[in-house]
Amino acid sequence: ASLAAARYGKDNVRVYKVHRDEKKQTQTVTEMTVCCLLEGDIETSYTEADNKPVVATDTVKNTIYILAKQNPVDPPELYGAILAAHFPAKYSHIHAAHVNIIVHRWTRINVDGKPHPHSFLRDGAETRNVEVTFRRNEGFTITSKIGGLLVLKSTGSAFHGFHRDEYTTLKETWDRILSTEVDAQWTWKRYQTVAQVESDAATFDKTFEAARKTTLKIFAEDNSASVQATMYKMCENILAEAPRVEAVEYTLPNKHYFEIDLSWHKGLKNTGKDAEVYAPQSGPNGLIKCRVVRR
Numbered sequence: 257a258s259l260a261a262a263r264y265g266k267d268n269v270r271v272y273k274v275h276r277d278e279k280k281q282t283q284t285v286t287e288m289t290v291c292c293l294l295e296g297d298i299e300t301s302y303t304e305a306d307n308k309p310v311v312a313t314d315t316v317k318n319t320i321y322i323l324a325k326q327n328p329v330d331p332p333e334l335y336g337a338i339l340a341a342h343f344p345a346k347y348s349h350i351h352a353a354h355v356n357i358i359v360h361r362w363t364r365i366n367v368d369g370k371p372h373p374h375s376f377l378r379d380g381a382e383t384r385n386v387e388v389t390f391r392r393n394e395g396f397t398i399t400s401k402i403g404g405l406l407v408l409k410s411t412g413s414a415f416h417g418f419h420r421d422e423y424t425t426l427k428e429t430w431d432r433i434l435s436t437e438v439d440a441q442w443t444w445k446r447y448q449t450v451a452q453v454e455s456d457a458a459t460f461d462k463t464f465e466a467a468r469k470t471t472l473k474i475f476a477e478d479n480s481a482s483v484q485a486t487m488y489k490m491c492e493n494i495l496a497e498a499p500r501v502e503a504v505e506y507t508l509p510n511k512h513y514f515e516i517d518l519s520w521h522k523g524l525k526n527t528g529k530d531a532e533v534y535a536p537q538s539g540p541n542g543l544i545k546c547r548v549v550r551r
């Protein structure tokens with residue numbers, strides 16, 4: 257047998273950082289969960305029980321905290337790049353690092369119409385995520401993500417004209433509930449240095465906000481012919497708004513809400529245009545994926 261691939265490190269490293277603006281008497285917080293995995297000349301630690309090449313995962317964890325203290329943690333793309341580049345720079349036998357960051361929501365609380373200086377709420381399980389791979393002599397591959405953005409529309413969604421045969425029972429519909437949990441990501445043109453990533457810092461934030469806004473706008477306004485058709489429009493818009501983005505990928509579960517026929521009860525009408533009470537389904541669910549690139 258031989259080792260075909262190997263990477264190791266620390267996962268689920270929870271990090272909180274506060275920024276205190278003395279002048280404005282306002283504090284800002286960031287909370288994230290970090291995974292950092294290393295690749296390099298580490299084969300003998302697997303094949304010969306030789307621990308000499310092992311930078312301990314505990315050391316990786318310590319490094320995550322130290323670099324969070326010494327560097328900005330926002331945008332996560334920049335902190336991810338600083339962290340990923342650190343290991344090949346520090347350890348000549350480590351050639352690549354893979355960093356995954358999940359940024360959790362702490363939205364500033366508005367009290368009596370005013371943003372509170374140091375109080376926040378977790379308004380949803382939605383996260384902003386980043387995946388950074390740094391490989392010596394190759395630079396950074398950065399992917400930015402929206403995770404877990406749960407949306408529903410009560411109409412404005414149809415699904416008809418699909419293929420029918422002896423396996424098909426699904427009825428066509430011109431008016432259905434559409435609900436999904438948006439998992440969207442966009443991959444940037446390769447960066448060569450941390451300085452180049454830093455020079456684009458504002459672009460990462462701007463693009464995240466634009467992608468989120470576009471997703472919600474198209475979800476709401478598109479008279480959806482299908483999940484496929486609506487998600488393609490989202491991807492097209494993001495590519496148009498972010499010239500440095502090379503590809504956009506969406507993964508959308510179709511979280512079904514089924515009509516409940518109640519006509520057996522005294523002829524109670526609750527289907528078609530009379531449908532009001534539905535059964536939300538945990539599963540099975542549709543799962544629709546796409547990757548859209550520039551022509």
Ligand SMILES: O=c1[nH]c(=O)c2nn[nH]c2[nH]1
Pocket residue numbers: 415426481482483484510542
């Ligand atoms: O939007 C949809 N796309 C599909 O492919 C599909 N299949 N069943 N329902 C569906 N809805």
